[in-house]
Amino acid sequence: MAKLLGNIKIRYYVFFTLILISICIGLYSSYLTFKNGLGSWNINNHVVWGLDITTFIFWIGIGHSGTFISAVLLLLRQTWRHEIARVSELMTIVSIITAGLIPLYHIGRFWLSYWIIPYPNQMSLWTNFKSPLEWDFFAISIYLISSILFFYISVLPDLNKHYKKTKRKVYFILSLGWLGTDEQWYLHKRLLIVLAGLLTALVISVHSIVSFDFAVSILPGWHSTINPVFFVAGAIFSGLAMTVILSNIIEKMNDNFKVTIFVYEKLSKIILFLSLVLSYAFFMDLILFFTTSNIIEKMIFNIKFFGEFSNISVFVILINMMLPNLFWFEKFRKNKSILVIISSLILISMWLERYVFVISPLKIDLISNRILDYYPSFIEFGLLIGSFGFFVLLFYISTLIFPLKSMSHSE
Amino acid sequence: MKYIIFNTDRNITKNEYNSIIDYLNESKILNIYSSNEIDYQSSLNIKNYLLFGFIIGILISVFFQYYTIYSNPIGLSSKAIFSFTPSVIVIFAFTILSTALSGIIGFIKKSKLLNWNSGSELINQMINTNENYLILLIDSNYQIEKIQDIKNYFKFLTIKILDENN
Numbered sequence: 001m002a003k004l005l006g007n008i009k010i011r012y013y014v015f016f017t018l019i020l021i022s023i024c025i026g027l028y029s030s031y032l033t034f035k036n037g038l039g040s041w042n043i044n045n046h047v048v049w050g051l052d053i054t055t056f057i058f059w060i061g062i063g064h065s066g067t068f069i070s071a072v073l074l075l076l077r078q079t080w081r082h083e084i085a086r087v088s089e090l091m092t093i094v095s096i097i098t099a100g101l102i103p104l105y106h107i108g109r110f111w112l113s114y115w116i117i118p119y120p121n122q123m124s125l126w127t128n129f130k131s132p133l134e135w136d137f138f139a140i141s142i143y144l145i146s147s148i149l150f151f152y153i154s155v156l157p158d159l160n161k162h163y164k165k166t167k168r169k170v171y172f173i174l175s176l177g178w179l180g181t182d183e184q185w186y187l188h189k190r191l192l193i194v195l196a197g198l199l200t201a202l203v204i205s206v207h208s209i210v211s212f213d214f215a216v217s218i219l220p221g222w223h224s225t226i227n228p229v230f231f232v233a234g235a236i237f238s239g240l241a242m243t244v245i246l247s248n249i250i251e252k253m254n255d256n257f258k259v260t261i262f263v264y265e266k267l268s269k270i271i272l273f274l275s276l277v278l279s280y281a282f283f284m285d286l287i288l289f290f291t292t293s294n295i296i297e298k299m300i301f302n303i304k305f306f307g308e309f310s311n312i313s314v315f316v317i318l319i320n321m322m323l324p325n326l327f328w329f330e331k332f333r334k335n336k337s338i339l340v341i342i343s344s345l346i347l348i349s350m351w352l353e354r355y356v357f358v359i360s361p362l363k364i365d366l367i368s369n370r371i372l373d374y375y376p377s378f379i380e381f382g383l384l385i386g387s388f389g390f391f392v393l394l395f396y397i398s399t400l401i402f403p404l405k406s407m408s409h410s411e
Numbered sequence: 412m413k414y415i416i417f418n419t420d421r422n423i424t425k426n427e428y429n430s431i432i433d434y435l436n437e438s439k440i441l442n443i444y445s446s447n448e449i450d451y452q453s454s455l456n457i458k459n460y461l462l463f464g465f466i467i468g469i470l471i472s473v474f475f476q477y478y479t480i481y482s483n484p485i486g487l488s489s490k491a492i493f494s495f496t497p498s499v500i501v502i503f504a505f506t507i508l509s510t511a512l513s514g515i516i517g518f519i520k521k522s523k524l525l526n527w528n529s530g531s532e533l534i535n536q537m538i539n540t541n542e543n544y545l546i547l548l549i550d551s552n553y554q555i556e557k558i559q560d561i562k563n564y565f566k567f568l569t570i571k572i573l574d575e576n577n
């Protein structure tokens with residue numbers, strides 16, 4: 001690790017100490033979870049999905065903006081994306097890996113997690129294909145593989161360039177003998193567009209499928225057709241915020257990496273647009289409250305806005321729906337510090353928003369209409385903190401391995 | 412086909428080597444087979460690979476569903492195992508993955524990747540073995556003035572251009 005760090009300043013040591021502490025907290029929480037089982041969490045017969053599923057949705061969402069910037073903007077011929085494309089692609093892969101760890105904890109017996117994979121076995125037992133959790137497995141694993149393939153094909157020319165610079169044989173092997181001939185560039189461009197098309201379909205489908213975990217249930221508060229739209233928009237919204245923050249951090253740590261204010265301005269415009277989409281989803285929820293005759297729906301609304309989660313809901317409305325409106329003004333769009341602050345707030349707010357979304361319907365006992373208790377335990381918070389540490393460390397290591405500048409644009 | 416022979420009477424220096432590599436990369440001299448658009452359309456086409464991957468993806472997913480329904484031990488009806496949504500998700504997943512993988516195989520094959528002994532690696536090998544010449548294959552349609560450019564650029568080398576038969 002010290003070799004990786006090189007001769008960097010003291011603030012980076014503080015930064016990495018924090019990461020290591022968070023990873024240690026995560027590992028200790030994992031140890032307690034696997035030793036004592038899910039009983040060590042505060043989930044119960046009613047609130048069966050707690051902090052872990054919230055964190056799972058959060059990380060899957062973060063992964064979406066990477067594909068959005070790489071694939072969707074590539075199809076739309078947005079050339080400015082090149083400055084941040086590599087960072088966002090790496091972020092996608094690392095965040096999906098991070099998200100993939102969460103269900104392993106939630107299973108409790110992670111050594112049996114391969115049971116979710118449909119394969120012929122001696123008992124002829126198959127997984128339940130009608131369960132949204134099985135759909136999740138298909139959607140997320142295909143998304144991860146496709147994202148890795150897209151990233152690899154996209155980084156191929158850069159690996160060869162990196163080989164020439166560093167003379168490390170491993171980069172030559174990884175570049176598959178790339179020479180940079182006209183034919184190779186021509187085919188490379190063609191293939192990237194095809195993969196971008198496939199990934200665009202995946203961007204929409206994956207988080208829609210994650211939203212099906214909730215939408216196809218019969219639980220009031222979750223059972224809603226607005227969920228896929230809300231999930232996809234929220235995913236890209238939070239992912240773009242993470243891209244802004246990571247790009248900014250890398251700019252400070254790596255002198256060769258620069259993102260122009262023009263790109264940040266573009267990102268802030270997309271954040272503003274997605275904020276408006278989320279506002280629409282929120283108002284649809286509001287209309288539902290006034291039109292529904294379902295008493296449980298009304299109770300959930302009361303918990304969210306007038307009960308236990310009222311403070312969080314006000315914070316979420318302020319940050320997700322009102323604060324991005326500052327980006328209507330050019331001086332805010334072009335101010336990097338403000339963009340980073342708003343992005344950080346968006347990340348916190350989106351996590352809280354998902355927490356309220358997951359927990360509030362589960363807190364109501366459908367037989368007695370009582371509101372039940374759920375407070376996350378230290379272990380659950382520990383796993384959340386650990387997931388952040390794991391994400392940052394893995395992302396940082398991958399930025400050291402792979403070139404961050406895309407040369408395909410300049411070539 | 413023509414060959415360009417970089418005839419070096421001495422071992423070339425590291426700087427000279429780097430300048431050759433940079434020049435070759437910039438001028439795309441390693442464009443061995445033609446640079447005209449007609450050839451791109453006919454030979455550099457991965458549509459067939461994509462179509463093949465797409466069809467294979469659908470076939471695998473249909474077979475997978477059939478096998479799953481057929482092998483269930485408790486006699487559940489096919490509808491109880493696969494309804495519309497899971498069927499679509501399974502077909503979608505297999506098709507996308509198969510198409511992407513097939514496209515990548517086509518890309519690797521058509522663009523002659525994994526050809527370790529060509530191009531800069533060949534030059535590298537020759538320099539390392541103290542050979543006193545470098546040979547590059549170029550397309551016969553390659554403009555003669557560009558070859559003249561190369562001659563001017565690498566004045567420290569004696570350059571011969573030979574046809575395929577020589």
